[in-house]
Amino acid sequence: MPAGLDQLKHIVVLMMENRSFDHMLGSLSAVDARIDGITNQLSNLDTTGAQIKPQPLADFQGQLNPDPDHHFPAVDLQIFDGDDSAGRAATMRGFIKSYFNQRRDVKHSQMIMYYFPQDKLPVLTKLALEFAIFNRWFASIPGPTICNRAFAHYGTSFGRVDMNPFDVIEPFKSIYSRLINAKHTAKVYYYDTTSSTMEVVNLLQNQPQLFGTYKQFKSDCDKGLLPEYSFIEPNYNDHDTDSGEEVANDQHPDHDVQAGEFLIAEVYMHIRGNKKLWPNTALLVLYDEHGGIYDHVVPPACPPDKFSAQASSTGTGMEFKFDRLGVRVPAILISPWIPPNTVVDRVFDHASIPATVNKFFIGDDPQRSPRELNADVFIEPNVGTVDAKRNLLSLATMRDDCPVFDI
Amino acid sequence: MNQDRSANALIMAQVSHLQHAERRLPLKYRTEIYTHAIRTEGEAAEYIREVTEAIHKAHADAIKRRSRRGLEIAAAAERPKRKRVSTGKKKTSQLAKSKKKR
Numbered sequence: 001m002p003a004g005l006d007q008l009k010h011i012v013v014l015m016m017e018n019r020s021f022d023h024m025l026g027s028l029s030a031v032d033a034r035i036d037g038i039t040n041q042l043s044n045l046d047t048t049g050a051q052i053k054p055q056p057l058a059d060f061q062g063q064l065n066p067d068p069d070h071h072f073p074a075v076d077l078q079i080f081d082g083d084d085s086a087g088r089a090a091t092m093r094g095f096i097k098s099y100f101n102q103r104r105d106v107k108h109s110q111m112i113m114y115y116f117p118q119d120k121l122p123v124l125t126k127l128a129l130e131f132a133i134f135n136r137w138f139a140s141i142p143g144p145t146i147c148n149r150a151f152a153h154y155g156t157s158f159g160r161v162d163m164n165p166f167d168v169i170e171p172f173k174s175i176y177s178r179l180i181n182a183k184h185t186a187k188v189y190y191y192d193t194t195s196s197t198m199e200v201v202n203l204l205q206n207q208p209q210l211f212g213t214y215k216q217f218k219s220d221c222d223k224g225l226l227p228e229y230s231f232i233e234p235n236y237n238d239h240d241t242d243s244g245e246e247v248a249n250d251q252h253p254d255h256d257v258q259a260g261e262f263l264i265a266e267v268y269m270h271i272r273g274n275k276k277l278w279p280n281t282a283l284l285v286l287y288d289e290h291g292g293i294y295d296h297v298v299p300p301a302c303p304p305d306k307f308s309a310q311a312s313s314t315g316t317g318m319e320f321k322f323d324r325l326g327v328r329v330p331a332i333l334i335s336p337w338i339p340p341n342t343v344v345d346r347v348f349d350h351a352s353i354p355a356t357v358n359k360f361f362i363g364d365d366p367q368r369s370p371r372e373l374n375a376d377v378f379i380e381p382n383v384g385t386v387d388a389k390r391n392l393l394s395l396a397t398m399r400d401d402c403p404v405f406d407i
Numbered sequence: 408m409n410q411d412r413s414a415n416a417l418i419m420a421q422v423s424h425l426q427h428a429e430r431r432l433p434l435k436y437r438t439e440i441y442t443h444a445i446r447t448e449g450e451a452a453e454y455i456r457e458v459t460e461a462i463h464k465a466h467a468d469a470i471k472r473r474s475r476r477g478l479e480i481a482a483a484a485e486r487p488k489r490k491r492v493s494t495g496k497k498k499t500s501q502l503a504k505s506k507k508k509r
Contacts, residue, residue, distance in 0.1 A: 017417070018417075067415045067416060144416070144417075145417050145420070146420060146424075163416065163417075163420040163423075164420075164423075165423075165424050165427050193455075193456050193459040193460050193463075194452045194453075194455055194456040194459075195452075195455070196421065196425070196455045196456070196458075196459040197459075198417070198420075198421060198424075200421065200424040200425050200427070200428050201424050201427055201428060204428065204459070204462055205428045205431065205462060208462055208463050208466045209466075236417065236418060236421065237414070237418055237448040237451060237452045237455070238408050238409055238410050238412065238448050238449070238452070239410065239448070239449065239452035239456075240410070245408045247408055248448070252415060252417060253415075254412075254415075
C-alpha cells in the first residue's frame with residue numbers, strides 16, 4: 001500500500017468563493033507549460049466589437065464592483081455568447097458582454113478579463129506549484145454559490161440551479177450524515193457565528209452539532225481532535241468581534257483577495273506546523289464557482305443527474321439536466337506525499353468531494369446521486385491494489401522541503 | 408473593513424436562508440430584526456449572528472430539557488415501590504356492578 005494513503009487519516013477541504021482558474025492561476029502557464037492557463041491566443045469581444053485579451057492587471061479589491069453576475073442565465077451567456085440554438089457550441093466568449101449588462105460601461109466590462117500575476121498571489125501560486133494543481137476542476141453547475149456548494153455537501157443540488165433553500169431528497173444524504181452513521185467523524189467549521197454557514201436550512205437547522213468555528217478548527221488541530229473529514233467555510237462578511245475587526249476573507253468580489261491569501265496560508269500552516277497532523281492530512285483548497293470571471297476552458301459534458309431544472313426555473317427558457325459542468329475553478333491538493341509540480345488533467349467537480357470522502361472512509365455506496373457516482377476521486381480508496389497512475393499521494397517517503405509561510 | 412458595503416447577493420441569500428430557519432424557531436428565540444430593511448454587510452452580519460446563535464441555543468435548551476426528563480424518569484424508576492396492603496375484600500368491577508343491577 002502506498003505510504004501516503006496508508007498514513008492518511010484526515011481530509012480537510014477549504015472552499016473559497018467566486019474566482020475562476022484563469023483569474024487566479026492562469027499566470028502559471030508561463031512558469032509551467034503543462035498548466036492550462038493564459039496564452040496569447042485568448043480573447044473576448046467587447047460590446048464595440050474590439051478584441052480584448054486577458055491582462056495581468058487584476059487587483060485585490062475595487063475592480064469587480066458590482067459583483068459580476070453568475071446566476072444561471074448570465075453564466076449561459078458567458079459560456080455560449082448568447083447563442084441559444086439547438087446545436088449551439090460553447091465558446092467562452094460572452095464574459096465581457098455579460099459584465100457590460102450590469103454597468104453598461106465598456107472600459108469597466110473589460111476588467112472581467114483581468115488575471116493576477118503570479119507575484120500578487122504568493123500563497124495560492126506557491127501551493128499550486130509545490131503540490132498538485134488541477135487543470136480540469138469545474139464548478140458542478142454553470143450557476144451560483146448555493147447550488148454549487150450543495151454538490152460539495154450532498155453530491156447533488158436536488159435539481160436546483162439557484163440560490164434558494166432546497167430540500168434534501170431521500171435517499172441522498174449529506175457526506176456528514178453518511179460518515180457519522182458509519183461511526184466516522186466529520187465537522188463543518190464556519191468562520192464564526194457572525195459569518196455562519198451557507199448550509200443553513202438543512203445542516204445548521206437540523207444538525208447544529210456538526211458545526212464548529214474556525215477558532216475551534218485551530219484548537220482541534222492543536223489538541224489532536226481534528227475529525228476525519230473537515231469542511232472549512234471562510235468569513236463571508238466584514239464585522240466586529242469582541243477581539244477586534246474581522247475582514248471578509250472569502251475572496252468573493254469585491255472582498256479583499258489578500259485576506260483570503262492569508263486564510264489559505266493560515267489553514268495550511270496550522271496543519272503543516274503540526275508534526276502529528278502533517279503526515280496524515282490532505283488539504284484541498286478550491287473555489288465554489290467562477291463568479292462570472294473569465295476562464296477559457298469549455299466545461300465538459302457529464303452524465304446527467306437524477307434531477308433536472310425546468311425551463312421555467314433556469315431563466316434561459318431551456319431545461320437543464322445537470323449534464324454539463326460549470327466554469328473551471330482553481331483547485332489544489334496539498335500533502336507532503338505529493339511530488340512537487342504535480343499537474344492533474346483528469347476532470348473533477350465538487351461532487352468529487354463527497355465521492356472521495358465516502359469512498360476513502362466508508363467505501364462504495366450505491367445510495368448516492370448519479371453525479372456523485374460518476375465523479376472522479378482525488379484520493380484513491382485505500383483498499384486492494386491502488387492504481388499508481390491515479391494516486392496523487394505517490395511518494396515513497398514524506399517530503400521535508402514543503403513551503404513555509406510567515407504569517 | 409467596511410461594514411457599510413452593500414451586502415452582496417450571496418450574503419442576502421444567506422440572510423434569506425436564516426430567515427427561513429428563524430420562522431421555525433419558537434417565538435422566544437426569534438430576533439426582532441426586519442430583514443427586508445437589511446442593506447449593508449454590517450446589518451446582515453448582526454442578523455446572521457443572532458439567528459445562528461439562536462439556532463444553537465434552541466438545540467442546546469432542547470438537549471438540556473431532554474436530559475432533565477431522562478434524569479426524572481431514571482429517578483422515578485429507582486424509587487422503591489409501595490407495598491400494597493390487602494384488605495381481604497374482593498374488588499367489584501364496574502361491569503360486574505352493572506350486571507348485578509340488571
